[in-house]
Amino acid sequence: MMNLTPAWKPEDQMIKQTRLYKWMHSLGFSTYEAFYEASIERTDWFWREAEKAVGIKWKVPYEAALGQNSFMWPKWYKGGQLNITETAVDKWAENEETQHQSAVIWRNERGEERRWTYLDLQDKVNRLAAGFLKNGLQKGDVAVIYMPMLPETVAVMLAFAKVGVIFSPVFSGYGSEPLAVRIRASGASIVVTGSSVTRRGKTINMRECAEAAIHKTDTIKTVIVHTSSHIEYEGDIRLNDLLKEDPMSETTYLTNDDPLMILYTSGTTGTPKGAVHTHAGFPVKAAFDAGLCMDVGAGDRLFWLTDMGWMMGPFLVFGGLINGAAIVLYDGAPDYPDEQHLWSFIHKKKVTHFGLSPTFVRSAMQQNLTSIQLPHIKAIISTGEPWNEAPWQWLFDKIGQKHIPILNYSGGTEVSGGIVGSTLLRPIKPVLFNAAILGMAADVYNEAGQSVTNEVGELVVKKPWVGMTCGFWKDTGRYEDTYFRRFDGVWTHGDWVMQTEDGTFHITGRSDDVINTAGKRVGPAEIESILVGHPAVHEAAVIGVKDEVKGEALVCFIVTSSQSFEDEGLIGELKTHVGSHAGKALTPKEIHLIQALPKTRNGKIVRRLLKGAYEHKPSPDLSSLDNPKVYTSICEYLKRNQNSV
Template structure:
């Protein structure tokens, strides 16, 4: 892997927020990072204050905070000053409904301004905010609202009728439903309540360890896990947005993630606003032509998206990008699952700059490892740890966790605890939370390697690792090799039991338009993989699929491929987006 091509960054890297990695990593302190946020006058902390009020108080109220692009293409601009007043009104609505500090406010909305106002208004009121993805079905919604003890829900009349009304009797703690666009039995119309509410509101003074956000992540089996984050997480959101995404005040920034996922909250709301950028929010779903138009027409400076979306753009071909002006674009980043090397190369070919992969989890709350604007990019690598984060590769045995220092040794990716956005618990699951820590390390559950220069390389989830004839095979490596073939759009790789080898490698492949599944193509792909990987690592079996099972955030569900292969219980599949059995 260390011999892979190294992409130098663009000339804009000379003005990057993080210019010299080794020096800034050595000099960094979280105390210094805390001084980059203001804190409330007179003491206390509140994420919403750092995202909005401090900019208004320093004269930046007229700057556009959020530009919303409706499905129709119509644009609506909300300035920081207007966002301050709208979130004040929403905070007052919550208080007028009897929801005080610590109440749990959920949202079930598409990417509309009301979602962003509800998120920030809830935090401003001292409530705990939990976003739900609007495409969830009733049972995933019920599980998350039940676990979190939802007190209030902000949603639309359509979503309420289809997904919530039949759940009310099973949610005894749900006292208030606010409807953004109508009035039905069981809900209160939000627009008149907003109109009647005062524009004056004193932001609640919160303690650093007060709970602010609740995000859910799927469990391998059983119910989803509620991940708890606190107001001090804003320190990490702010500094990682500045260092890992190179956000600068006044930037035009587009994070394509829905706030129903942690990326869409941490880096689709908090990090950009605390860094005083203009956020572009698109209500529409993925569309190749629309995305290229947004990048060009909104003069996007920083673009944060997902590998699935990048692969879909690649699938459409480079011609789709022709005729658009991307000269404003200076930094592109990817998150959600490992970014295959060919996607990094493709970005360089089409946009004149590579995509910068980074790694983090719902549990870490913010970016932990990244390819920085000023660093050379090694395609396929996650990059290096954020300043303030100590990362290591550890081996777990009955004696504990032992750090592996040999370059490219495979082990579990682990972090030293203590950063501000680290989860403070799994809701109601203390024992499960404690199992994440061992011998002074947070155990991520991801397998990785670290090369001699300190770059980290993703191997797979610890339960994804394939052990075949004495070889340890990471599915990502096999997937990346197959992705290099011109016919391949997506790949999922698993290990299945084998009497002789222990496990054998099996790949599920979805093809690009214009390519048909055939025995000839199957043999070609097997030969391609053997040439790239060698016979010990290459898949012994390849199956063509129309689609691969993916979460709604775009991750290919290898676990689901394997459980179906073995006829095992599927566990929590509430986040499943696409599937072709």
């Protein structure tokens, strides 16, 4: 059974020091519950107050926060004009009290470090913007950013925003084919890339990969390279040369109808979806969630273990900088050259807010970590996948020393942030989300489209919010089909969730991962949590496969905590363990003991690859995986041991 006793309770003095408490009371509200209800009932009023709370600068004031109340196609901040770089950079760089504060702090796995102040960042952005215009780039052009986690990557994104170029950051670990897919989908005419990237001490030639992708497309006209080597291609524009241009003083002002960036999903089904985000959409939502929900403020240091191609990369940039915090970047493997490396970095750089995934924590549990001291951490934020209770408790006890709150946070690329999360104004229970996020009219529907509590159903949002994607790039029909066809008039997010009467949420997995076995619907995370609760199990992933009797049967892939267990004995024991906790009908059909699970670089377990390997489907593109060899070894293992398919 899940522990429903709060593990962390806020003290009154701490509550009163949060930005959320002060803002809420300034607007006349004394409880989170009352404020939340107002935030979803008075949509225009709330998002007007929200942008004020994070200090958005407008060149031309808007007429109304919600100018067109169409859920699928709302119009936000009608009539307003702005450029988000003035809020994210210039506001702090032109203030004598903040201009010398850290804006970007960076380190790579080789131990190289750099620090830029807000004044430094402004200078880099303005020089790049001038160089972009000098080389013929203009408002409305589309640029793919294929770069490591570097300070220059941040400057490039902001410089594109300054001149109105639409940018699309993609995962720095992609091979040429997924990179080419995104170039073709976006119609990009510009690629910005690095010459190389180092992972676990090995140098990977990014420029070569970009060249291979460009040859598979026909739209690229300009290639800009941040070079750290002597390898160059004819016609390349060197980023370092652009940084020598005289700084640009003028700014391109845009309306909220103008796209800021295109964020492509990982494409777990079909071709990747390009979520379109605008200048007062994604940045406002990211800044609001970071500042008012996570309590990130001026002078704080926000770090997320991510890549700029994942949603939390741009979230880090806009959520941190708009709130006047320093954004902390790490480029490399978190456990290289040793397991203490990342933790030491977080400590030395005085990180105050640390974003991670449950998978990262499960890996850390198996490492030989000595004493972890994080005296500056105010909150640990978790996103990316559902928790199991044991890893959550380990993180809270060992890393958080039983006093640092763990803020669960879940939304997505198309949301610009979170739908449900954890507020610092309420107690926090292990694994769970203690609130819907302000402004997000979240609910849980059953199959008949009825609102339910204490019952697992589909997570939906019943009103529009700032930050929701303005459709998919060049594919509006797919956007409408993806989110608005399941239930009429509401956004169906695709998560399987249970909500209790007190507003607590428990996400059990993606609804398209739901397994229907013997008439019972079960999310993979439910069975995985039971398995991880066994002392022999380090990690688990569960899939559903066709079964003549049950419709679908459970097949489990297990990474053990120790190699001292006998395979056959352990498999039988684990089947009994699941059956005794979940019911005999949910006893797994098969359990496979493997060395590792296939994961993306940001820590998500890719269950579709396990299912594909089980069903002997052709090998897909694996360039988004942290270690593609894991998938290959699983395929080989199944061919040797599988008799059921």
